[in-house]
Amino acid sequence: MTYEAFEEKISAYLDDELSPIARTEMERKAAECEDCRVLLKDMKALKERLTRLPQAQPSAGFNFELRSHLLMAVAKENQMSHRVRRVFFGSTMRTITTLAAAVILGLGLTNVVQDQISSIPVVQATAEDADFLLTPAQPASAIDHRGALERLSQQSRRLDGKLYRNSQDSGRVDTMLNRQKRMSPWLKSQDVKQIPVSF
Amino acid sequence: MLMVNSKSGFGELTDAEILAEVAAGDIDAYGKIVGRYRGRLYNFVFRFVSEKETAEDIVQETFLRAFRKRKEYKAIANFSTWLFTIAGNLAKSELRRRKRWRLFSLHRDDESDTGMELPDETYRPDKVAESSLADDQIHDAIASLPENYRQVILLRDVEGMSYQEIAEIVDCPVGTVKSRVNRARLKLQQKLKNEGRDVGLEV
Numbered sequence: 001m002t003y004e005a006f007e008e009k010i011s012a013y014l015d016d017e018l019s020p021i022a023r024t025e026m027e028r029k030a031a032e033c034e035d036c037r038v039l040l041k042d043m044k045a046l047k048e049r050l051t052r053l054p055q056a057q058p059s060a061g062f063n064f065e066l067r068s069h070l071l072m073a074v075a076k077e078n079q080m081s082h083r084v085r086r087v088f089f090g091s092t093m094r095t096i097t098t099l100a101a102a103v104i105l106g107l108g109l110t111n112v113v114q115d116q117i118s119s120i121p122v123v124q125a126t127a128e129d130a131d132f133l134l135t136p137a138q139p140a141s142a143i144d145h146r147g148a149l150e151r152l153s154q155q156s157r158r159l160d161g162k163l164y165r166n167s168q169d170s171g172r173v174d175t176m177l178n179r180q181k182r183m184s185p186w187l188k189s190q191d192v193k194q195i196p197v198s199f
Numbered sequence: 200m201l202m203v204n205s206k207s208g209f210g211e212l213t214d215a216e217i218l219a220e221v222a223a224g225d226i227d228a229y230g231k232i233v234g235r236y237r238g239r240l241y242n243f244v245f246r247f248v249s250e251k252e253t254a255e256d257i258v259q260e261t262f263l264r265a266f267r268k269r270k271e272y273k274a275i276a277n278f279s280t281w282l283f284t285i286a287g288n289l290a291k292s293e294l295r296r297r298k299r300w301r302l303f304s305l306h307r308d309d310e311s312d313t314g315m316e317l318p319d320e321t322y323r324p325d326k327v328a329e330s331s332l333a334d335d336q337i338h339d340a341i342a343s344l345p346e347n348y349r350q351v352i353l354l355r356d357v358e359g360m361s362y363q364e365i366a367e368i369v370d371c372p373v374g375t376v377k378s379r380v381n382r383a384r385l386k387l388q389q390k391l392k393n394e395g396r397d398v399g400l401e402v
Contacts, residue, residue, distance in 0.1 A: 011381035015362075039388075046388050050356035053334055055238055056245040058255050066233060066259050070226055070266055 001029045006036045010043055117149075214279065218272040229269075233262055236279060239358060240286050246353050247290040249342045257293060261286040277367065283360075284368045287350055294346055340390045348383035355380045 006029050012018050013026045030037045212231070220228035240261060245254035264285055265278075275281050341349055347369075354365045362380075366373045 007385060008381065011377065011384055017377075042388050042392065043384060046384060046391070047356055049337065050352070051359065053246075053337060053357055055242045056251075056254075057238060058241045058258065059251075062237065062241075062255060062259070063230075063233065066262055067226075067230070069259060069263050070229065073263060073267060074226065 001025060003033065003035055006030075006033070007039065010040065013040075014043060014047055215272075218269070218278060221266070222269045222272050229262075229266055232265075232278075236282055237262075240282060243283065243353055243358055244286050244290050246338060246341060246357060247287070247349060248293055249338070253293055257286060257289045260289055277364070280364050280367045283354065283358075283364075284370075287368055291346060291350075336394075337391070340387055340394075343390065344383060344386055348379060348386060351376055351379045352383035352387065356384070 006026065009018065009022065009026060013023065018026065030040050214232065214235075217228050217231050221232070237258065241254055241258050244257045244261075245251060248254055248257065261282060265282055272278070341352065344352065350369060351365055354360045354368060355362070360368075362373050362376050365380075366376045369376065371379075
């Protein structure tokens with residue numbers, strides 16, 4: 001074994017990590033080599049001396065300072081989590097959420113209305129209906145929904161107008177009848193025939 | 200939500216048990232961890248960076264970083280090793296920062312007379328007064344070792360860690376660590392011998 005090889009294995013020898021054979025070989029080399037023996041002695045002493053080095057201690061204020069740092073870290077974390085909550089559930093976010101909900105609701109309602117319109121049954125126009133339809137009777141497939149609705153509303157307006165005129169006329173008839181009733185005694189006395197009511 | 204309450208009587212709880220309390224938000228449980236590792240960590244970092252204030256700052260930062268990661272404790276197999284890894288990395292960063300600053304200062308010193316003056320590391324009366332000369336000389340000899348050797352010799356011979364633990368801390372194979380420790384010891388022994396100092400190496 002060379003001095004260099006001895007040097008390379010010296011820590012393993014001191015740390016008791018060599019096999020018994022390698023250990024014996026090291027001891028034999030130390031016995032026959034002066035430099036190896038000195039090195040082994042110095043290294044043993046150094047290793048032992050290092051374990052006896054006094055342990056340095058931090059200052060008295062170390063714990064207090066560390067504790068304040070820890071508390072600050074905790075406070076910062078809590079503040080961060082609060083900030084995150086505020087961002088996600090703050091007033092701006094609430095407004096945005098409400099608007100989004102309104103838009104979604106609006107779109108949903110539009111779809112429902114469109115579905116209902118499309119589900120209105122299309123009736124085959126008959127000769128009776130022809131009176132009220134703007135266009136002549138057409139096959140059901142040719143009548144589009146919007147046109148049908150338009151026609152229905154016009155029909156409704158026409159009926160309304162008719163009813164209004166009827167009510168006006170009936171009012172007028174009532175007035176005439178009343179006048180006749182009021183005048184009847186006088187007419188009777190004057191021997192005048194009742195005036196027939198007609199349009 | 201974290202809470203701050205006082206709790207005593209931990210007894211001989213393991214690191215994992217205390218860390219479970221910490222993960223649940225109990226800062227005072229973390230005090231037990233600090234008490235357990237403060238001395239060893241400080242000793243290691245102080246001997247690594249050779250400056251008391253810097254060492255304190257690094258140890259504080261180590262505990263703070265470990266605390267911030269308290270939600271990940273379950274994934275950490277060996278807490279003490281992890282602490283030493285953080286501290287070691289911070290210490291290395293500090294040494295590199297110093298080296299850059301020193302280079303910058305020297306450069307400025309060359310250019311003009313207004314450059315920063317480097318502190319004289321050879322004469323430190325505060326240190327002489329604080330400890331025995333021999334301890335101080337060994338400390339200085341360790342401080343003069345290359346960074347990688349200094350770290351492993353401190354962990355192995357001063358902190359008494361196993362090669363496996365050191366390998367985890369320095370993130371190297373065990374064989375590399377063993378080789379580094381051997382070289383570090385040889386260099387240190389050579390250094391002390393060359394300087395002719397009687398540091399009590401005689402057994």
